[in-house]
Amino acid sequence: MNNELLEKYALLLIKTGINIQKDQILVINSPIECAPFTRIVSKIAYIQGARDVVINWRDELSSKIKFMNAPEEIFLEYPDWQKDFYVSNARKGAAFLSISASDPELMKEVNPERMSNSHKAASTAIKEYRDRLMSNKNVWCVASIPTVSWAKKVFPDLAEDEATEKLWNSIFKTVRVDTPDPVASWETHKGNLKKSMDFLNSNNFKYLVYKNLLGTDLKIELPENHLWLGGSDYTPDGVEFIANMPTEEVFTLPKKDGVNGTVVSSKPLNYNGNLIENFSITFKQGKIVDFSAESGYDILKSIIDTDEGSHYLGEVALVPYDSPISNSNILFYNTLFDENASCHLAIGKAYPVCVKNGENLKDEELAAQGVNDSFVHEDFMVGTKDLQIIGITIEGKEIPIIENGNFAF
Numbered sequence: 104m105n106n107e108l109l110e111k112y113a114l115l116l117i118k119t120g121i122n123i124q125k126d127q128i129l130v131i132n133s134p135i136e137c138a139p140f141t142r143i144v145s146k147i148a149y150i151q152g153a154r155d156v157v158i159n160w161r162d163e164l165s166s167k168i169k170f171m172n173a174p175e176e177i178f179l180e181y182p183d184w185q186k187d188f189y190v191s192n193a194r195k196g197a198a199f200l201s202i203s204a205s206d207p208e209l210m211k212e213v214n215p216e217r218m219s220n221s222h223k224a225a226s227t228a229i230k231e232y233r234d235r236l237m238s239n240k241n242v243w244c245v246a247s248i249p250t251v252s253w254a255k256k257v258f259p260d261l262a263e264d265e266a267t268e269k270l271w272n273s274i275f276k277t278v279r280v281d282t283p284d285p286v287a288s289w290e291t292h293k294g295n296l297k298k299s300m301d302f303l304n305s306n307n308f309k310y311l312v313y314k315n316l317l318g319t320d321l322k323i324e325l326p327e328n329h330l331w332l333g334g335s336d337y338t339p340d341g342v343e344f345i346a347n348m349p350t351e352e353v354f355t356l357p358k359k360d361g362v363n364g365t366v367v368s369s370k371p372l373n374y375n376g377n378l379i380e381n382f383s384i385t386f387k388q389g390k391i392v393d394f395s396a397e398s399g400y401d402i403l404k405s406i407i408d409t410d411e412g413s414h415y416l417g418e419v420a421l422v423p424y425d426s427p428i429s430n431s432n433i434l435f436y437n438t439l440f441d442e443n444a445s446c447h448l449a450i451g452k453a454y455p456v457c458v459k460n461g462e463n464l465k466d467e468e469l470a471a472q473g474v475n476d477s478f479v480h481e482d483f484m485v486g487t488k489d490l491q492i493i494g495i496t497i498e499g500k501e502i503p504i505i506e507n508g509n510f511a512f
């Protein structure tokens with residue numbers, strides 16, 4: 104890949120994504136295959152003022168070896184040194200950049216219970232770190248670059264280098280690196296997302312009603328103090344950042360016990376190297392009471408069975424069917440892209456910042472407002488070309504929000 108584009112992308116991540124501050128620490132979670140790009144990001148971060156760039160290298164093949172061969176009990180533990188790494192850097196005000204790139208089917212043979220135990224042990228141990236990120240106390244950004252195994256899954260008919268090149272170009276398009284001035288393009292994009300947020304916030308909907316021919320028939324209640332967010336986020340000190348690049352969504356949270364009906368997935372979900380396909384979930388008073396999946400049922404079950412909160416929803420997000428990633432007609436098998444091509448929901452933890460003053464509320468106060476808490480937060484796609492979403496205001500007025508997959512306002 105052409106070096107100029109790579110530098111342009113790295114600069115976009117550091118300036119617009121992370122918005123690095125002078126003397127800030129940057130932590131990068133990076134797959135080892137992405138090292139050449141991560142080194143460029145690291146150099147640019149220093150040039151832009153970072154005090155230290157700490158790279159947490161990950162190797163999914165080594166993780167698989169461990170999942171397949173290590174004794175059961177190791178997945179119930181989380182090492183103190185790793186906890187210290189995340190928590191101490193978070194307390195020092197570090198920014199966290201994660202490069203999301205994985206083989207969508209690598210973990211197919213792994214026992215899902217081992218993965219869910221390991222995920223739970225990690226989430227429990229580094230709760231402080233997770234809470235800080237989910238309430239925007241630390242700046243964070245998730246972005247992607249191709250790996251060969253991922254590119255081959257997205258473009259199976261192409262040779263490895265062609266598939267990788269094509270995935271690079273697709274990613275550059277979604278993050279606007281193909282425009283003359285990506286930083287300026289993002290300013291325009293943020294402005295467009297703000298228009299949707301303003302419409303949704305000014306109507307202060309009490310319910311959203313979803314229907315499509317796939318079989319989705321769902322009514323979602325929104326908490327009284329909910330906020331629709333999208334585009335950029337702000338730390339309590341007012342530092343603007345973009346948590347996901349790309350991002351096309353506007354999102355809020357459902358009232359924990361206010362979801363009723365059935366929702367049917369519209370795209371496969373890649374969960375830690377496993378695919379869950381053609382699934383449906385039924386809710387009663389917020390709680391998942393039934394679910395099915397054509398494939399990956401055990402994985403879906405392990406997500407839902409994680410804890411009490413993973414039986415409830417934590418996010419409601421709207422993305423028009425006619426949007427750049429969706430129009431590319433590429434199934435990325437990576438939630439960062441697929442969720443930004445489709446209306447989606449998330450199982451598990453809600454973002455506290457989706458209720459007014461949420462970042463300053465205690466766990467009990469958030470719960471009282473219907474904000475769900477869980478060790479998981481897993482987005483899944485529900486948007487289709489024929490999706491209809493009607494908003495119902497507190498006064499009972501019905502206003503179309505999504506019609507034939509696109510914004511109706």
Ligand code: ZN
Nearest residue numbers: 352354420482
């Ligand atoms: Zn989302």
Ligand code: ZN
Nearest residue numbers: 418449481482
């Ligand atoms: Zn989400």
